[in-house]
Amino acid sequence: MCIVYDIVSFTRLKARLNFSLFQKMDTLYTENESVDKEPICLFFNETQLVWSDEGVTTINYSQDKVSCYSDHITSFSVMMKVTKAEDNKALSLMSKVCVSLSLIALVVSLIVYCLFPELWKSLRVSIHKNLVVNMISMQSLFLFGIDKTGNKIICAVVSVLLHFTALNTFTWMFGEAVYLLFKVSTSAPSQHNRLRNYMAVCYGIPLIIVVISSAGFTSEYNDGDSCWLGQERGMIWAFVAPALCIAMGNTGIMCIVVRIIYKRAGNMVGKPAAARNKFKQLRKATRGTLMLLPIMGSAWIIGPFAVSSDTEFLDYVFNLLNGSQGVFIFLIYCVFDNETNECFKKRFKKNEVTPATEMTQNE
Structure with missing residues (x-):
């Protein structure tokens, strides 16, 4: 599950954009408790039609907030990275x-x-x-x-x-x-x-x-x-x-x-x-x-x-x-x-x- 935050169309910035996305972590992934879960910041690449982390970095996160920075503005999302x-x-x-x-x-x-x-x-x-x-x-x-x-x-x-x-x-x-x-x-x-x-x-x-x-x-x-x-x-x-x-x-x-x-x-x-x-x-x-x-x-x-x-x-x-x-x-x-x-x-x-x-x- 992911929540999409539509900012504006894709635009490269000269400086990095710092922002926070407010999202309850337990609503992103609840199926299996035997996995490690980590939220990551992504943006939607409209050219390749995929979610990507290029130019977007997850700084830190808590139970209800994820902080990110990016070198462009576009449609952002928080997704859960799942590993065994x-x-x-x-x-x-x-x-x-x-x-x-x-x-x-x-x-x-x-x-x-x-x-x-x-x-x-x-x-x-x-x-x-x-x-x-x-x-x-x-x-x-x-x-x-x-x-x-x-x-x-x-x-x-x-x-x-x-x-x-x-x-x-x-x-x-x-x-x-x-x-x-x-x-x-x-x-x-x-x-x-x-x-x-x-x-x-x-x-x-x-x-x-x-x-x-x-x-x-x-x-x-x-x-x-x-x-x-x-x-x-x-x-x-x-x-x-x-x-x-x-x-x-x-x-x-x-x-x-x-x-x-x-x-x-x-x-x-x-x-x-x-x-x-x-x-x-x-x-x-x-x-x-x-x-x-x-x-x-x-x-x-x-x-x-x-x-x-x-x-x-x-x-x-x-x-x-x-x-x-x-x-x-x-x-x-x-x-x-x-x-x-x-x-x-x-x-x-x-x-x-x-x-x-x-x-x-x-x-």
Whole structure:
């Protein structure tokens, strides 16, 4: 059931029109109580002869009033958006469990990095720390802020921060790939391979994109159903386009890294043990990054569409991928990482003194 409010014929406005429609919610849909019901503002498209939400946004609603804003005036209506409550609850529970597990794994990874001062000087670990911090921020925002659509200001802030941290995640994965390229292609330390340069690029590029997007399209940082970039006017591409470019750049760089490692593998015969060990560590680091790239890339390329789509399959795929990111990072960058393992071994053996050591000290 819907009530039509005929304003005037379709006319585009230079500014948005804010208005409220007074309507009892219980008169709009009463057939089935086992569903989730949400009123939405629509207008009648006389060209296509359908109800549409293009240019119309539902701000908030109560038991007897729905507030909307629009960039045109025409025939408006309040309709009830109906979804299966059980499916939403199952998906919501799965989302919270997956992201919570990922967050726990990421926090543990960060604690490990902070525990050992030996790791603080490592450029590779510094890149990992920045990646982990941004992923913790991004997933916390997703878990606690993605559905805060009741307040426009809070929702816009969440959307902007989520946009920024999600882009940061991609740029720091790009930083990991660039770091490996430096390591395999140059034998001497490069002045460009410095943390300050990584910080400038990996935070600077997302900041520029977000500032331009938020300055020019502030109202689009709200998808209606979630605090994320809107799809109606293509705002979603402010994230998807840079993410795709970075993902393709990562793929290209990692192909070069693999090719160089493959060529150098044959030259390791007869090399000193230290050189062979260093090469093995580099090859292991490359293998870990190659495992993470598809997981990280596919999750947040699917993510923006899953959040704003009615297709539940995409929601489940995104939640599984999103929930596995933190766990994989913990396993690859902590559990199976040579630098971290060496720090653990030194910490546990720090207070152990062998007989041979005692004899040496006595002599």
